[in-house]
Amino acid sequence: MIPRDPTSDVDREIEDHIERRTAALVARGMSETEARSEARARFGDRGRVRAECVRIQRRRRRRSEFRTLVASCLEDGLSALRGFRHRPAFTALAVGTLALGMGATAGVFSVVHAVLLRPLPFPQPEGLHRVVTADRPTGVPVAPAAVTVWSEASPLWTDVAAFSPVRTALTGPDVPRILDGWRASASLFGALGVDFARGRSFGPTDDRPGAAPVVVLSHRVWQRDLAGADIRGRSVALDGVDHEIVGVLPPSFDLERATPDFVVPLALPPEQWTNPTPWLGVLIRLGPDAPPAAVADELRRRAETAGLDAGDGPSPRLATRPLADVLTEGLGSPLWLLLGAVGALLLIGCVNVANLLLARGTRRADELALRAALGAGRGRIVRHLLAESLLLGVLGALAALPLAALVAQGIRVLAPAGIPRIQEAGMDVATLGVTLLLGVVTALVAGVLPAVRAGRTDVHGVLKRGSGRLAGTPGGEGLRSALVVAEIALCLLLLGGAGLLIRSAHALSQVDRGFQEQVLTARLAVPASRYPALDDALRALDDVRAAAAGVPGVRSVEYTSRVPLAGNSFGLPVAPAFAPDDTEPVGQPRMRIATPGYFEAMGLRLVDGRLPGPTDDVEGNVAVVVNHPLARDLARELGDDASVVGSSIVARGGDFTDGSGAYRQWTVIGVVEGVRDDGLRAEAPAELYFLPRAVPPAPWNWIGREVLLTVALEGPGVDGAALRSAVSSVAPELALHDVETMAQRLAASLAVERLVRLVMTVLAVLGVMLAAGGIVGVVASFVARRIPEVGLRMALGASGARVTGEVVRRLLTPVVLGVATGLLVLRLAAPILGELLFDVGPADPLTLLGTTGVVGAVAVLAAWIPARRAARVDPIRSLTRD
Amino acid sequence: MTRTHANLLRGALDLLILRALHGEPRHGYGVLEWIEERTGPDLLLEEGTLYPALHRLEERGWIEASWGRSENNRKAKFYALTAEGAARLKQDVPEWHAFTAAVSRALGGEA
Numbered sequence: 001m002i003p004r005d006p007t008s009d010v011d012r013e014i015e016d017h018i019e020r021r022t023a024a025l026v027a028r029g030m031s032e033t034e035a036r037s038e039a040r041a042r043f044g045d046r047g048r049v050r051a052e053c054v055r056i057q058r059r060r061r062r063r064s065e066f067r068t069l070v071a072s073c074l075e076d077g078l079s080a081l082r083g084f085r086h087r088p089a090f091t092a093l094a095v096g097t098l099a100l101g102m103g104a105t106a107g108v109f110s111v112v113h114a115v116l117l118r119p120l121p122f123p124q125p126e127g128l129h130r131v132v133t134a135d136r137p138t139g140v141p142v143a144p145a146a147v148t149v150w151s152e153a154s155p156l157w158t159d160v161a162a163f164s165p166v167r168t169a170l171t172g173p174d175v176p177r178i179l180d181g182w183r184a185s186a187s188l189f190g191a192l193g194v195d196f197a198r199g200r201s202f203g204p205t206d207d208r209p210g211a212a213p214v215v216v217l218s219h220r221v222w223q224r225d226l227a228g229a230d231i232r233g234r235s236v237a238l239d240g241v242d243h244e245i246v247g248v249l250p251p252s253f254d255l256e257r258a259t260p261d262f263v264v265p266l267a268l269p270p271e272q273w274t275n276p277t278p279w280l281g282v283l284i285r286l287g288p289d290a291p292p293a294a295v296a297d298e299l300r301r302r303a304e305t306a307g308l309d310a311g312d313g314p315s316p317r318l319a320t321r322p323l324a325d326v327l328t329e330g331l332g333s334p335l336w337l338l339l340g341a342v343g344a345l346l347l348i349g350c351v352n353v354a355n356l357l358l359a360r361g362t363r364r365a366d367e368l369a370l371r372a373a374l375g376a377g378r379g380r381i382v383r384h385l386l387a388e389s390l391l392l393g394v395l396g397a398l399a400a401l402p403l404a405a406l407v408a409q410g411i412r413v414l415a416p417a418g419i420p421r422i423q424e425a426g427m428d429v430a431t432l433g434v435t436l437l438l439g440v441v442t443a444l445v446a447g448v449l450p451a452v453r454a455g456r457t458d459v460h461g462v463l464k465r466g467s468g469r470l471a472g473t474p475g476g477e478g479l480r481s482a483l484v485v486a487e488i489a490l491c492l493l494l495l496g497g498a499g500l501l502i503r504s505a506h507a508l509s510q511v512d513r514g515f516q517e518q519v520l521t522a523r524l525a526v527p528a529s530r531y532p533a534l535d536d537a538l539r540a541l542d543d544v545r546a547a548a549a550g551v552p553g554v555r556s557v558e559y560t561s562r563v564p565l566a567g568n569s570f571g572l573p574v575a576p577a578f579a580p581d582d583t584e585p586v587g588q589p590r591m592r593i594a595t596p597g598y599f600e601a602m603g604l605r606l607v608d609g610r611l612p613g614p615t616d617d618v619e620g621n622v623a624v625v626v627n628h629p630l631a632r633d634l635a636r637e638l639g640d641d642a643s644v645v646g647s648s649i650v651a652r653g654g655d656f657t658d659g660s661g662a663y664r665q666w667t668v669i670g671v672v673e674g675v676r677d678d679g680l681r682a683e684a685p686a687e688l689y690f691l692p693r694a695v696p697p698a699p700w701n702w703i704g705r706e707v708l709l710t711v712a713l714e715g716p717g718v719d720g721a722a723l724r725s726a727v728s729s730v731a732p733e734l735a736l737h738d739v740e741t742m743a744q745r746l747a748a749s750l751a752v753e754r755l756v757r758l759v760m761t762v763l764a765v766l767g768v769m770l771a772a773g774g775i776v777g778v779v780a781s782f783v784a785r786r787i788p789e790v791g792l793r794m795a796l797g798a799s800g801a802r803v804t805g806e807v808v809r810r811l812l813t814p815v816v817l818g819v820a821t822g823l824l825v826l827r828l829a830a831p832i833l834g835e836l837l838f839d840v841g842p843a844d845p846l847t848l849l850g851t852t853g854v855v856g857a858v859a860v861l862a863a864w865i866p867a868r869r870a871a872r873v874d875p876i877r878s879l880t881r882d
Numbered sequence: 883m884t885r886t887h888a889n890l891l892r893g894a895l896d897l898l899i900l901r902a903l904h905g906e907p908r909h910g911y912g913v914l915e916w917i918e919e920r921t922g923p924d925l926l927l928e929e930g931t932l933y934p935a936l937h938r939l940e941e942r943g944w945i946e947a948s949w950g951r952s953e954n955n956r957k958a959k960f961y962a963l964t965a966e967g968a969a970r971l972k973q974d975v976p977e978w979h980a981f982t983a984a985v986s987r988a989l990g991g992e993a
Contacts, residue, residue: 017933
């Protein structure tokens with residue numbers, strides 16, 4: 001026996017003991033008062049005894065309640081399992097539907113988690129920012145002079161690090177391997193928060209011109225190329241120059257292409273630190289509580305004080321942006337959209353399972369009513385049904401795990417290279433947890449309404465009516481209609497999203513690229529370490545061009561500092577020559593160095609003036625080519641009647657001055673069409689083309705003496721190996737890298753959206769199938785419960801077509817409501833969807849109309865199939881079925 | 883009282899309670915009377931210590947409690963031996979004899 005109130009139970013027991021002892025003492029001749037106090041004395045510390053007894057009883061009760069709960073849950077679970085065994089088709093359908101949705105959701109979640117949600121593997125990653133502007137959200141080039149004024153101490157930040165990408169060949173006994181590194185100031189490691197497990201950071205003497213060359217290697221390069229050997233006293237040859245390895249970065253700093261293969265000191269000559277030409281990337285470590293807006297204000301203020309363009313003129317204002325956002329630029333919208341889309345698929349599955357449970361609950365109305373009549377409380381029945389759906393959810397989650405791993409792997413394989421950390425997506429603890437959580441939540445979402453409804457079953461009604469087959473249980477219609485509304489809305493959402501993406505892709509395919517796609521491009525560096533004189537380097541490039549031009553299938557070989565789509569490059573402030581030096585420049589066009597034949601080879605169309613010829617490419621020549629966006633900006637400054645072609649302009653860079661310190665004047669000889677350099681979605685930016693020998697030597701160093709060969713092809717393709725051997729025949733120490741056509745570059749630039757479109761389309765097809773299946777189920781169970789009624793009406797003369805029409809018509813309201821809801825939600829998703837669309841609004845009428853049509857047709861078809869069955873009912877049999 | 887002494891005493895008390903309830907349910911005072919009759923009045927200096935022992939035995943499932951009426955028609959909480967408690971008693975009594983005999987032998991030899 002467990003007492004309901006242990007305190008009073010124990011009190012009564014103790015009181016009884018004292019009474020009995022008193023009575024015994026009185027019987028031996030004591031007086032009543034004496035006996036009572038003697039009895040109390042003999043009992044001892046009553047309070048302690050009482051407390052201990054109560055404690056024991058309370059413990060007993062807790063344990064017993066727990067045991068009862070476990071036992072009844074176990075019983076519910078076992079009985080649910082038994083139920084599943086007797087209905088394998090129902091169970092497989094429900095578990096399979098849930099597993100499909102949960103597996104897809106968990107798989108996409110693992111990618112979102114790996115790429116977007118996990119903090120960067122740096123100490124206090126939220127304090128690490130890049131210096132950006134609105135039109136260069138992933139980092140804006142900064143002048144060394146600005147870095148100098150920013151590097152003075154501030155309460156708002158702790159470290160300012162400048163870096164510049166550099167590409168070198170790791171030379172050794174084997175074939176040279178190209179590494180992508182950074183030249184960086186020593187403060188980089190402090191800003192990143194590197195704790196050197198091996199070796200050290202740069203010392204103050206390392207970051208000076210002429211210092212003995214040192215290098216810090218990334219963990220991946222140290223492992224791959226040095227087999228993780230002891231670095232003490234070791235050197236590596238970069239472009240043939242020995243660099244002492246002073247340290248190795250921790251493995252957590254390997255973020256695909258986002259982090260460098262190696263870091264060498266920036267080692268700028270002191271006079272360079274006042275150079276106002278922007279070309280350095282800047283990382284800044286904010287103080288613990290520094291507001292980013294205040295940091296940006298202070299950066300601008302210091303730049304202005306130093307007489308530098310702080311981005312207040314025609315170019316946008318400087319700001320800082322968390323490194324994590326910079327690294328995942330352009331990935332947030334697509335990944336969240338995919339997660340939303342798989343979530344919609346999961347919800348459709350959820351609705352289907354809810355409908356299955358509801359239908360089953362109706363069929364089991366007799367059993368449940370009987371149970372209730374036999375005394376099972378409403379709570380007991382609800383719990384029994386919930387246990388059933390919970391078990392379905394957990395089974396679904398277990399079945400979803402391999403599917404989730406498969407989805408994550410599929411995305412990893414299809415994803416374009418270089419997305420930081422996407423390759424780490426997989427079944428980690430977080431994904432596992434989310435999958436199981438999804439199982440529980442889905443089960444509750446799918447199970448709670450049917451369970452509550454079943455718990456409310458009217459016992460008398462069901463038992464009295466025989467079996468409730470004549471009219472079905474009351475209240476089911478509204479719930480079923482709501483399920484149809486949800487199915488239609490979700491289905492429309494998926495189909496609409498996919499439709500918009502497909503339309504957008506079509507619009508993109510119609511965009512004028514402005515360049516030839518059948519041009520082969522290849523990286524080639526002529527490093528200063530091998531060709532100290534720029535003339536020699538340019539001659540080597542000419543030799544390579546001549547040799548490659550002899551390869552069969554090659555029409556011409558030119559080169560440029562950057563081909564379209566190859567990413568940002570240096571911006572140069574440009575102004576008409578007549579404008580005073582302190583006026584605003586007309587813009588900061590991207591600086592290009594290109595051979596005279598490049599324009600024709602790349603297919604850049606001439607708009608005005610003439611293209612340069614071989615005679616223009618000589619030292620001292622002032623001929624430049626501008627592209628149309630730059631020409632437009634210049635024309636505004638020059639006035640209406642002046643022609644851009646033939647006008648004189650200046651590039652306001654410290655390296656573009658003549659002997660007297662004045663800016664050199666350049667003459668525009670031609671205008672070419674703009675190229676969509678940042679991908680097909682963005683308008684063509686302004687560009688300024690210099691010829692290789694006419695441009696001052698400094699820009700050659702900015703680009704690291706690296707060019708892209710552009711090989712115009714005669715036929716469909718060319719043998720890459722033949723091209724390589726042609727190059728090494730004239731310059732054995734030079735090697736071609738990243739050999740790919742412009743078409744391939746274009747495809748790579750569109751890879752993320754192609755992936756999103758593909759996945760969305762698959763999801764939309766699955767969603768339509770699931771929703772159609774769900775509607776068939778709803779209508780079928782509706783029809784099944786109406787068969788006696790339908791039979792009666794047909795016996796009274798209603799035609800089969802009329803009965804079918806009526807059933808389908810009943811679905812009209814939920815379908816219209818579903819379409820409206822779906823359109824509304826699609827409208828709410830417009831901001832995120834709009835970011836992925838090109839030239840198509842998120843409310844594109846054609847797409848939405850088409851989608852609505854498809855969804856409506858599918859719904860009607862899904863309703864018609866079971867409805868037709870109703871019309872074939874044999875009136876006699878249906879009426880005598882009971 | 884040392885810990886060992888307390889444990890020894892508790893073991894003895896548990897055994898005495900089980901023995902007192904063997905064959906006949908009793909209330910707490912009845913158990914005390916049974917023990918006093920056989921051991922003299924001084925074994926339990928504080929009668930209250932009986933009750934935590936009873937409740938603990940109940941928790942272990944060796945005895946079970948229920949409220950009933952005693953000989954003079956007073957309400958009282960009665961304890962009865964369960965099957966498990968009976969088995970325990972059967973096993974523990976010989977063990978106790980062996981134990982005390984061994985201890986006495988050792989102490990007697992020393993004295």
